[in-house]
Amino acid sequence: MKQAVMGGPGGAGVEKVSDPRIADNYAKVKVFSAPLCTEFKHRAREKSGGFGHEAAGEVVEIGPKVRSVAVGDRVVVMPQNACGICPLCTSGEHIYCQSGRKPLKICGSETGCDTVAQYVIQQDWLLVKIPDGIPYDHASMACCGFGPAFNAMQSMEVTAGDTVLVSGLGPVGLGAVTVALYRGARVLGLDPNAYRRDLAKQLGADAVFNPLDEDIKQQVLAATKGLGPDKSVDSTGVQSSVQLLLAVARRRGRVALIQSVDSISTQPVVWKGLRLYGCWHWNHLNDTERMMHTIAGSAERIDKMITHRFPMEKLSEAFDLQVSGQCGKVIIHPWEA
Amino acid sequence: MKTVAITGKQSCKIVEKPAPRAKDDYVVVKIHAAPLCTEYTDYRDGCTRAEFKRGDESPDCLGHEAAGEVVEVAQPGRVKVGDRVVVMPGFWCGKCRFCLSGEYIHCQNPPNPLTQCGCEAGAAAYAEYCLKQDWLLLPIPDGMSYDHAAMACCGLGPAFNSMQTMEVSGHDTVLVAGTGPVGLGAVICATYRGAQVICLGRNPYRTKLALKLGAEAVLDPQDKDVKQQILDLTGGEGASKSVETTGHLLYMDVVMKATRRMGQVAIVGEGGEYPLHISDGMIRTGLQLHGIWHWNLGDAPDMMRMIGRVGGKLDTVITHHFPLEQIEKAWQLQLTGQCGKVIINP
Numbered sequence: 001m002k003q004a005v006m007g008g009p010g011g012a013g014v015e016k017v018s019d020p021r022i023a024d025n026y027a028k029v030k031v032f033s034a035p036l037c038t039e040f041k042h043r044a045r046e047k048s049g050g051f052g053h054e055a056a057g058e059v060v061e062i063g064p065k066v067r068s069v070a071v072g073d074r075v076v077v078m079p080q081n082a083c084g085i086c087p088l089c090t091s092g093e094h095i096y097c098q099s100g101r102k103p104l105k106i107c108g109s110e111t112g113c114d115t116v117a118q119y120v121i122q123q124d125w126l127l128v129k130i131p132d133g134i135p136y137d138h139a140s141m142a143c144c145g146f147g148p149a150f151n152a153m154q155s156m157e158v159t160a161g162d163t164v165l166v167s168g169l170g171p172v173g174l175g176a177v178t179v180a181l182y183r184g185a186r187v188l189g190l191d192p193n194a195y196r197r198d199l200a201k202q203l204g205a206d207a208v209f210n211p212l213d214e215d216i217k218q219q220v221l222a223a224t225k226g227l228g229p230d231k232s233v234d235s236t237g238v239q240s241s242v243q244l245l246l247a248v249a250r251r252r253g254r255v256a257l258i259q260s261v262d263s264i265s266t267q268p269v270v271w272k273g274l275r276l277y278g279c280w281h282w283n284h285l286n287d288t289e290r291m292m293h294t295i296a297g298s299a300e301r302i303d304k305m306i307t308h309r310f311p312m313e314k315l316s317e318a319f320d321l322q323v324s325g326q327c328g329k330v331i332i333h334p335w336e337a
Numbered sequence: 338m339k340t341v342a343i344t345g346k347q348s349c350k351i352v353e354k355p356a357p358r359a360k361d362d363y364v365v366v367k368i369h370a371a372p373l374c375t376e377y378t379d380y381r382d383g384c385t386r387a388e389f390k391r392g393d394e395s396p397d398c399l400g401h402e403a404a405g406e407v408v409e410v411a412q413p414g415r416v417k418v419g420d421r422v423v424v425m426p427g428f429w430c431g432k433c434r435f436c437l438s439g440e441y442i443h444c445q446n447p448p449n450p451l452t453q454c455g456c457e458a459g460a461a462a463y464a465e466y467c468l469k470q471d472w473l474l475l476p477i478p479d480g481m482s483y484d485h486a487a488m489a490c491c492g493l494g495p496a497f498n499s500m501q502t503m504e505v506s507g508h509d510t511v512l513v514a515g516t517g518p519v520g521l522g523a524v525i526c527a528t529y530r531g532a533q534v535i536c537l538g539r540n541p542y543r544t545k546l547a548l549k550l551g552a553e554a555v556l557d558p559q560d561k562d563v564k565q566q567i568l569d570l571t572g573g574e575g576a577s578k579s580v581e582t583t584g585h586l587l588y589m590d591v592v593m594k595a596t597r598r599m600g601q602v603a604i605v606g607e608g609g610e611y612p613l614h615i616s617d618g619m620i621r622t623g624l625q626l627h628g629i630w631h632w633n634l635g636d637a638p639d640m641m642r643m644i645g646r647v648g649g650k651l652d653t654v655i656t657h658h659f660p661l662e663q664i665e666k667a668w669q670l671q672l673t674g675q676c677g678k679v680i681i682n683p
Contacts, residue, residue, distance in 0.1 A: 159506055160530040161642050183507050184531040290508040297507065297531075 002312060002334065003117035006039075007048030010316030017050075020112025020121045025084075026103060027069055027124055028061040029077055033136040034116045034332040037144045037171070040322040050114030052332075053079040054143030056136040057120070059127065063107075066124040075127040076142040077120055078284055081113070084125055092285025094126065116312065118334045128284050131292050137309070137331055138302050141175065142284075142291050145305070145329050149176035149233065150291055151282040152256035153183060156231045156275075160184030165220065165229035167211065167245055168236035169196035171305075171329040172258060176233045177203050178301045182294050185231075188223055190216075190241070193325050203301050211244060220248045228253060237261055249274050305329050311336040339683070340464035341399050341664055346383035349665050357459025357468045359411035362431075363450060364471050366424055368405040370483040371462040371661075371681040374491045374518075375607075376400060377671040400462030400681075401426035402490030404483040407474070414471040422474035423489045424467060426631065428460070431472060439634035441473070463664060465683045475637050478645060484658075484680055485651045488522070489640050492654070492678050496523035496580060497640055498632035499603035500530060503578045507531030512567065512576035514592050515583035516543035516555060518678040519605060521654045523580045524550045525647050532578075535570055537563070537588055542675045550650050558591045567595040576600065584609035599623040605630075654678050 005015045022028045035054040042051075055077040059069050069075060081101045082094035089097050103113055103121055112121035130139040149172060158164055164180040166173050169191035180187045181204045189200040189208040197208040209219050221228060228250040234242050237259025245255050246268040256277040269276060282291065295302065307328040310318040321327050338356040343349045359365050376399055378384070403424040407416045416422060429436050429444040436444050450460050450468045459468035477486040496519060505511055511527040513520050516538030527534045528551035536547045536555040544555040554570060556563050568575060575597035581589055584606035593611075596602055602624060613619065619626070632640065644651070656677040659667040670676050 157504075159504075161639050161646075182531065184529060293508045 001111070001118040003050050003111060003114060004052065004312050004315050004332070004334075005048055005050055006043055011043035012315040012319055014312050014315070017111050017117075020119050021107050021109040022061060022063045022112075022121050023107045024063050025065040025067070025123050025125070026063045026107050026121045027059050027066050027127060028112070029055065029057045029075060029120050029122060029127070030060045031055045031057040031077075031115060031118060031120055031334050033057070033140040034334055035140050035143060035145055035171075036116070036318060036322060036330045036332060039116075040319040043319050050111070050117060052114045052116030054140060054145075055115035055120055056130065056140035056142075060119075062124070068124045069127050069129070073127070074130040074136070074139070076130060076139050077115060077122050078126040078128060079143065079281065080126075082126070084123060092283035092287075095281035116315070116332050116334065126284075128288050128291075131296065134292065134296055137306060138295055138299060140331065141295055141302055141305075141329075144175075145171060146175045146179055146291065146294065147282045148172055148235070148258040148279050149179045150287070150294065151279040152176060152233045152258060152277065153179050154282070154287060154290075155277040155279060156254040156256055158183050158185050158231055162186070162230040163188065163224055165190065165232040165245065165248070166200070166205075167191075167232065167234045167241045168238075168259075169193065169200045169208070170235060170325075173233070173235040174199060174203065174305045174328050176235060177205050178298050178305060179294055181301065182298050188220065188229060190220075190244070195326050196328070199304065199307070199328050202304055211241060216244065217248055224248075224250070230254070232256070233258060235259060239264060246274065306331055309333055313337065338458070338465040339661055340458055340461055341661070343380055343383065343399070347381060347669075348383065349380055349668070351662055351664075354458035354464075355456070356466045357454060357456040359409040359468075360454040361411060362414055362470045362472065363411070363454050363468045364407050364414070364416060364474070365409040365459070366403065366405040366422060366467050366469055366474070367408045368403045368424075368462060368465060368467055368683045370404045370487040371400050371683060372402040372487050372490060372492055373667060373671060373679040373681065374402055376463075377668040380665075380668045381672060398460045400464070402487055402492070403462035403467060404477065404487035405467075408466070410471070416471050416474050416476070420474075421477040421483070421486070423477060423486045424462065424469050425473040425475065425634070426490060427473075428470065429473070431470060439636070441634065442631035463661065463681060463683075465661070475641065478641055481641070481645060484655055484682075485644055485648055486641075487680065488644060488651055488655075488678070489637075491522075492518060492651075493522045493526060493640070493644070494632050495519055495582075495605040495629050496526040497636070497643070498629045499523065499580045499605060499627070500526045501632065501636060501639075502627050502629060503601045503603055505530050505532050505578055509533070509577045510535065510571050512537070512579040512592060512595060513547075513552070514558070514579065514581045514588040515606060516540060516547045517582060518654070520580070520582040521546055521550060521677055523582060523605075524552050525650045525654065526643070527580075528552075528650075529643055529647055535567060535576065537591055540674050543677070546653065546656070546677050549653055558587050563591055564595045567591075571597070579603070580605060582606045586611055593618060593624070596624060601625045601627065603627045603629045655680055658682055
């Protein structure tokens with residue numbers, strides 16, 4: 001099969017590798033949509049190799065212990081190699097599993113753990129079935145496109161009537177805008193990048209701001225009757241962004257952090273009685289139905305949010321585009337030339 | 338001031354009573370909008386009892402929904418003369434655990450406002466003026482009309498509490514039994530939260546209203562395959578959450594059978610009886626039932642925010658206005674069922 005690799009001319013390319021093998025409870029999935037996440041930030045690294053942790057595709061072969069999927073099923077591939085046994089895994093919080101498995105060793109395979117490839121392998125319980133009528137590109141938002149944002153909205157119990165401030169309008173932030181709008185919330189956005197502010201506005205954000213403006217705090221407060229947003233999401237991992245969200249948050253408000261920052265002052269957290277949530281992935285055992293509702297009900301917005309699609313051969317071009325910031329979510333189609 | 342008295346079966350008259358005077362934390366509100374609720378059944382039956390059976394039995398307690406302007410206060414408090422306010426229903430002690438937690442509707446020591454204030458009238462909303470304790474008045478945001486604000490009473494109140502209690506969101510399919518004013522309010526509240534809505538109703542006039550407000554379908558509860566129709570609309574599962582607004586066995590039965598396993602049912606419609614088979618009806622289905630009357634005072638900002646954002650739909654659900662003098666005509670209209678929410682503008 002063909003698989004994307006880091007390194008070489010342009011910083012990324014395609015290699016021919018052996019097809020993955022499966023065993024145990026692993027299934028082999030033919031990848032039709034492989035969304036790009038933050039991999040472009042690592043393109044210059046010395047070590048080359050496969051990459052990618054987001055995918056949607058079709059089950060083409062199943063191991064002897066596979067129970068929950070069948071050949072022909074359309075599925076989204078959840079990230080990570082979790083054990084499936086610990087309390088975190090069995091409650092759907094597998095992303096926090098502390099005893100990961102070694103799929104290549106278990107399956108006797110040389111490949112299959114990187115999603116920007118023609119095939120990938122994953123355990124059956126980490127494959128989420130796609131309802132009829134949802135295309136692969138849309139379904140693949142159940143990875144990082146919507147995943148962390150969806151978790152943030154679930155954790156903060158975002159509902160109609162809330163004003164949600166989203167800081168960072170990259171692919172994850174745009175996902176947060178979309179998921180919040182689906183829940184009937186009013187959305188405000190923050191990003192220095194005009195292209196992405198405009199995209200958020202097209203998705204339905206009520207107002208977007210440039211966080212580099214000197215009076216940014218006043219602008220956000222003015223948009224929330226002086227009270228501040230009910231709920232906020234940081235997708236930037238930038239210290240000043242998180243500090244701004246804490247500064248403008250409404251008293252007893254909630255703030256979800258999707259990216260980590262090294263240091264913030266927690267003073268506003270205490271005196272305003274804020275609640276902070278760390279959000280990585282989402283709980284696919286409890287919330288698959290809600291996630292798929294959100295995807296099906298956001299079809300038009302997802303079409304705006306996914307700004308570019310590339311065949312695997314044009315990976316370098318895709319990375320260049322991501323570096324420029326002039327894009328929303330970018331998807332690789334491994335079977336297209 | 339002018340107010341209303343029921344004088345027999347389908348018989349009422351406008352009566353003149355002394356206007357109430359403010360005392361302690363009771364203030365006087367000049368009523369600009371008084372929505373009609375279930376009092377038309379009292380008019381129909383010639384019932385002269387008070388609406389609030391648990392409290393004041395005085396017959397002039399007609400009308401429990403209102404919005405208006407504060408015109409007299411006896412002491413400095415939460416409102417001042419000139420404030421535009423929604424008048425919450427009933428009179429409550431303000432001291433018990435229910436009152437203190439915003440659930441005053443469940444207060445077990447309701448005072449009689451007329452005795453408290455030494456007034457002959459002032460408990461009813463179908464009047465030019467009424468009395469109300471200041472803490473039961475909600476300030477109306479600028480730009481919101483009295484008619485819209487008054488929907489914070491029963492127009493949207495029980496439905497709003499149902500949605501809050503069942504945590505209805507865009508991931509739900511809500512089955513609304515009944516398309517009267519309260520059921521139509523439930524359609525507004527549920528669609529506001531992004532939910533898919535299916536209604537049960539038999540009145541063509543109100544079916545049209547429900548569809549206009551955003552219901553996906555209005556089904557006849559008497560159809561033999563109504564449950565199957567609901568399953569077909571919900572991917573074979575049934576509604577995740579339901580609101581029963583009729584109090585009729587026929588509707589309740591469909592609700593209990595067409596709500597999915599682990600689902601929730603909010604019961605708002607009064608007066609009915611329903612034989613519940615505990616095992617098959619609740620235990621094996623994992624249903625949660627909620628009895629819902631009014632809503633929690635602490636949710637007032639959310640309620641006013643919702644009203645501010647669903648104004649267009651409120652204009653759809655409020656189908657008729659009458660001056661106080663024509664309340665009999667309004668009640669007659671309610672008896673025909675050819676209306677949504679009806680508002681008296683004294």
